[in-house]
Amino acid sequence: MSPRLLLVDDEPGLREAVKDYLEESGFAVQVASNAREGWDLLQQNTPDLVISDIMMPQVDGYQFLKQMREDPRFKRLPVVFLTAKGMTTDRIQGYNSGVDAYIPKPFDPDELVAIVENLLDRRPVSQPLAEGEAPDIAELANQIAQIKAMLTQRSAINTTPAPIKIDLTPREQSVLNLVTEGLMNKEIARRLQTSVRNVEKYVSRLFSKTGTNSRTELVRFALEHGLIE
Template sequence: MSAQLLLVDDEPGLREAVKDYLQESGFTVQVASNAQEGWELLQQTTPDLVISDIMMPQVDGYQFLKQMRDDPRFQTLPVVFLTAKGMTTDRIQGYQAGVDAYLPKPFDPDELIAIVENLIARRTATHSGELGETPDIADLANQIAQIKALLTQRQGITTTPAPIKIDLTPREQSVLNLVTEGLMNKEIARRLQTSVRNVEKYVSRLFSKTGTNSRTELVRFALEHGLTK
């Protein structure tokens, strides 16, 4: 399957020209004429990469990027800025906001293709690297949302959970408590001052000890059997 791209630009001529070139290069492209439309498309499906203009009405590219980076689902989603704002200060602002690449207009379409291919290749390599297969970020965000829903439901229940004895190490217990709070591995690693790889190892052990297969199942099991402290 070809990589899925989202192109956001308020200039119809440029938008269609870039879309056509990307499609001719083998990519599947969705287009939006402004950041609001782009955000709505992101809610429907997560692309492999976003290409966005900066100078757009109402919500500009910097605000659109911040909106993405503030959402756990899109924190690692590659973003390329296409813009007429070519000053060094503009590029610095883009990189500080979390953009992955910055291509001032007018640009060579072949350079854009090279940037897109490179970013997607790097993202794929990261997801399948030495840490093993990484869960899809949208799926993980959905699990976190389900966990928070479980916690909300639990707050209205006064019955005592059925206790069960499972031998957990102090670090496994700490990781379980933070998973139950709805934190992702990166946040847990930061909280416990350890590596993401170690957190993944502890989460895997928790799955094994509780007979669960996902974070949602793990949290539900922990709440039902009083494993959190």
């Protein structure tokens, strides 16, 4: 399944040109002509990454980014600013607002594709650790314990699928099934004969597609909506 991008720009010509180039590069692209329309699309189907202009009517890119960062579902969603506001002060404001990359217009479309691919590859599964910081093993163990407790009480959870459509690839489904068994990424990688990094990418995509932020939230969501095979 192609990575899903949301492109928000109020310039029709540029919006369609960028959309066409990104689709030719293998991405699935939704477009919005303003931030409010973009926000509505976010609610309907969370993308893997957002590309947004800054100078837009009513709600500008900075406000749109702030709205995303204040929502737990989109707090770690990669965002790229693609804008004519290219002054150093503009870029600093963007990075201080939490944008992941800032590309001034005019730009090289190949550079945009490279940045998007890099951000998707580097997207963290959980909150990034500070340099030299070790993972909180106790917290991971606690999450696994909660997952296993959920599984033992599965009959008490409404497993009738709610009216929601989540398109999962076969590999994403396999990873989801193993997460619900309480397996960590290393164990999942061994079971699926792949790398831990690949498992991290799949778990990250599952978080994005379900609007969840932790393994326990993901499992509960999957059980409540009948996503477990």
